[in-house]
Amino acid sequence: MKAQDVVLKARAAGKCIPAFNIPHIPMVRPIIKAIADENSVAMVQVARVEWEKMSAQSLERVAEEYHKYQDDKHTLLHLDHIPAGDEDYQRVDYVSYLKRAVNAGYQSVMIDGSRLSLDENIRVTAEAVAIAHEANIPCEAELGAVMGHENRQLPPYEEIFASKMGFTDVEEAAKFAAESCCDWLSVAAGNIHGAVAEAVRNQKKPEARLDIEHIAALYRATGIPLVLHGGSGIQRQYILDAIVAGVAKINVGTELRQTYEFALEEKPGDIAYAQDCVYRACRNYIANYLMNTDLRDKIVHQQIGQGA
Numbered sequence: 001m002k003a004q005d006v007v008l009k010a011r012a013a014g015k016c017i018p019a020f021n022i023p024h025i026p027m028v029r030p031i032i033k034a035i036a037d038e039n040s041v042a043m044v045q046v047a048r049v050e051w052e053k054m055s056a057q058s059l060e061r062v063a064e065e066y067h068k069y070q071d072d073k074h075t076l077l078h079l080d081h082i083p084a085g086d087e088d089y090q091r092v093d094y095v096s097y098l099k100r101a102v103n104a105g106y107q108s109v110m111i112d113g114s115r116l117s118l119d120e121n122i123r124v125t126a127e128a129v130a131i132a133h134e135a136n137i138p139c140e141a142e143l144g145a146v147m148g149h150e151n152r153q154l155p156p157y158e159e160i161f162a163s164k165m166g167f168t169d170v171e172e173a174a175k176f177a178a179e180s181c182c183d184w185l186s187v188a189a190g191n192i193h194g195a196v197a198e199a200v201r202n203q204k205k206p207e208a209r210l211d212i213e214h215i216a217a218l219y220r221a222t223g224i225p226l227v228l229h230g231g232s233g234i235q236r237q238y239i240l241d242a243i244v245a246g247v248a249k250i251n252v253g254t255e256l257r258q259t260y261e262f263a264l265e266e267k268p269g270d271i272a273y274a275q276d277c278v279y280r281a282c283r284n285y286i287a288n289y290l291m292n293t294d295l296r297d298k299i300v301h302q303q304i305g306q307g308a
């Protein structure tokens with residue numbers, strides 16, 4: 001399977017590909033098994049913050065674990081958030097991370113220049129796209145502010161939603177997609193990241209809503225598959241409507257991370273128990289939340305114009 005082909009086929013079928021984050025290495029195996037046992041298609045992904053601040057260790061370590069259990073009929077390996085400037089406002093050598101990801105066998109990558117100005121974000125993203133396309137893999141980018149990774153407390157959620165704080169601007173998105181040539185675009189339209197700061201990471205994530213009209217306008221303006229970050233803790237109907245509006249990939253981090261961590265608090269040291277909890281939660285997300293059981297059969301024979 002090629003990542004670009006899978007995402008475009010999902011979009012054509014009115015479905016979306018979930019991408020499950022790996023903050024802890026033992027989560028890889030049960031997530032892959034859950035995806036395969038649902039006969040679905042999904043990505044396993046890791047973000048820099050997960051090896052810097054959690055226990056994913058490195059992008060190579062996640063790739064190594066992935067390659068032990070990978071199921072080529074059902075799973076893909078994606079590199080999530082490589083920020084050009086990180087949540088602590090430090091510069092990041094994104095070029096070297098992207099090259100390492102290509103060498104480690106990642107099938108798609110993300111560059112996150114969302115903390116930069118529009119022009120700087122376009123420049124950095126175009127640079128990342130060139131590296132990815134050279135390796136024949138797609139590149140996801142981000143425009144707008146999907147909040148939550150920063151160390152400060154978020155404003156009250158309803159305030160963010162009502163004021164459209166950080167929402168991706170439609171005109172900027174059209175320019176960004178055309179000039180950066182990114183393949184998929186992560187947008188902000190009410191979705192928020194789960195907290196990663198140590199002090200608040202265990203808190204229940206605020207329930208988010210989505211501005212569906214805004215997502216539809218972004219899709220019309222860019223013409224490329226949209227990505228929804230912060231896929232945990234959003235009411236299901238919003239997700240289903242967002243898929244219709246243009247979302248073809250959805251990132252799921254907090255829900256499975258907390259499942260794993262809370263299981264280990266319940267039974268300290270019992271990794272097998274925590275893995276089993278993740279397995280069940282992941283199957284539940286695929287089957288009951290996204291209704292992506294048998295997704296492989298639904299998209300594998302799809303004929304579309306521009307598969308990679």
Ligand SMILES: [Zn+2]
Binds near residue numbers: 146251
């Ligand atoms: Zn994200």
